[in-house]
Amino acid sequence: MSEVIPQIPKVSSLIIHSGNIVNWNRLKRKPNQSSTEELSECMRETLSNHLKEQDKTELQYVTEIDSPHTKYMEKLPKDTRGDLKITLKFFMCRLLEPATITKAIEIALKEMDVDFIETVLLSFPDFEDGALTLENIQPYWKVLEKLVEDEVVLALGISDLDKCLLEQLYDWAQIKPTINQVNLESCCVMPKDLTEYAKQKDIQLLTHNDPKDILSDSKLQNIIASSSTDKDAENWMMQWVIRYAVLVKCRGIIKTKAYITCSSRDFKRQR
Structure with missing residues (x-):
C-alpha cells in the first residue's frame, strides 16, 4: 500500500465486534476456514465498514475506536433466554491484568443484553519463558471464581491442560473446572491418564482446533493496514479475543456466533 496520510493517527485502542457471523453469507460459503482465517475476515470487514x-477529519483526533458491524449486531430476546445456552471462550493473546477478564465479559454481556453466561472457557497464550504453570493460572481463575460467585457466570472451563496441571488446578480451585478443551492437532489421541482423571472428577473433555496464537500481532497489523494505511498499522498488539456461541438447547442449533477483539498501539515503539 502506498504511503498516504494516516486515517487514524492518534488511535491507541481498538475494539471490534463482528456481530452474529451466522448471518454472514460470505462466511457460510467457507465452512472449512480455520479459527484464525474466520477471525481475520470478520475483523477486516468490520473495521473497513x-x-x-x-468522518475523515474527525478520525484524525480520535484516540479510541469501538467498531461494531452494525448490520449484524444482535441482542438476545428476553422471552427466549431460558431456551438458550451461551458458551464464551476468552483468548488471552498476551499476559494481561486479571481484571481485564471482567471488563471483557462485561462488554459481551452488554452486547448480548443478558445478565449471565452459562460457561466461560479460558485460553492462555504460549509462554516464551516456559510452560504454563498453576501459578500462572491462579490470578485469572480467582477473577473467574468471583464472576461465578456473583452469578454472572455459571460454570468454568479451560483449554489445553495436561493431566498433571488439570489435577493441580482442580485441587487448588474453590470453583472446579467442569471442562478441559484438548487440541487434537497436538495429540492425535486423547491421553489415557487425562481421560481417566477427567472421568473420576466429572470433567468434560472437549476437542477444539483453535491455535494458541489465534491472531498474531503481524496479522492484526495487516488487517488494519488493509482498512486504512501502513502507517496506521504500525506497533499494534493483540490483547484479547472473545468468541461466544449461543445454542438453542433443545434443537442443538447455533443461533449466534460472534467475535469481540481488543487491541492496542504503543506509540513509544514508533520510529
Whole structure:
C-alpha cells in the first residue's frame, strides 16, 4: 500500500465486534476456514465498514475506536433466554491484568443484553519463558471464581491442560473446572491418564482446533493496514479475543456466533 496520510493517527485502542457471523453469507460459503482465517475476515470487514462510515477529519483526533458491524449486531430476546445456552471462550493473546477478564465479559454481556453466561472457557497464550504453570493460572481463575460467585457466570472451563496441571488446578480451585478443551492437532489421541482423571472428577473433555496464537500481532497489523494505511498499522498488539456461541438447547442449533477483539498501539515503539 502506498504511503498516504494516516486515517487514524492518534488511535491507541481498538475494539471490534463482528456481530452474529451466522448471518454472514460470505462466511457460510467457507465452512472449512480455520479459527484464525474466520477471525481475520470478520475483523477486516468490520473495521473497513466502520471506517468508511466515519468522518475523515474527525478520525484524525480520535484516540479510541469501538467498531461494531452494525448490520449484524444482535441482542438476545428476553422471552427466549431460558431456551438458550451461551458458551464464551476468552483468548488471552498476551499476559494481561486479571481484571481485564471482567471488563471483557462485561462488554459481551452488554452486547448480548443478558445478565449471565452459562460457561466461560479460558485460553492462555504460549509462554516464551516456559510452560504454563498453576501459578500462572491462579490470578485469572480467582477473577473467574468471583464472576461465578456473583452469578454472572455459571460454570468454568479451560483449554489445553495436561493431566498433571488439570489435577493441580482442580485441587487448588474453590470453583472446579467442569471442562478441559484438548487440541487434537497436538495429540492425535486423547491421553489415557487425562481421560481417566477427567472421568473420576466429572470433567468434560472437549476437542477444539483453535491455535494458541489465534491472531498474531503481524496479522492484526495487516488487517488494519488493509482498512486504512501502513502507517496506521504500525506497533499494534493483540490483547484479547472473545468468541461466544449461543445454542438453542433443545434443537442443538447455533443461533449466534460472534467475535469481540481488543487491541492496542504503543506509540513509544514508533520510529
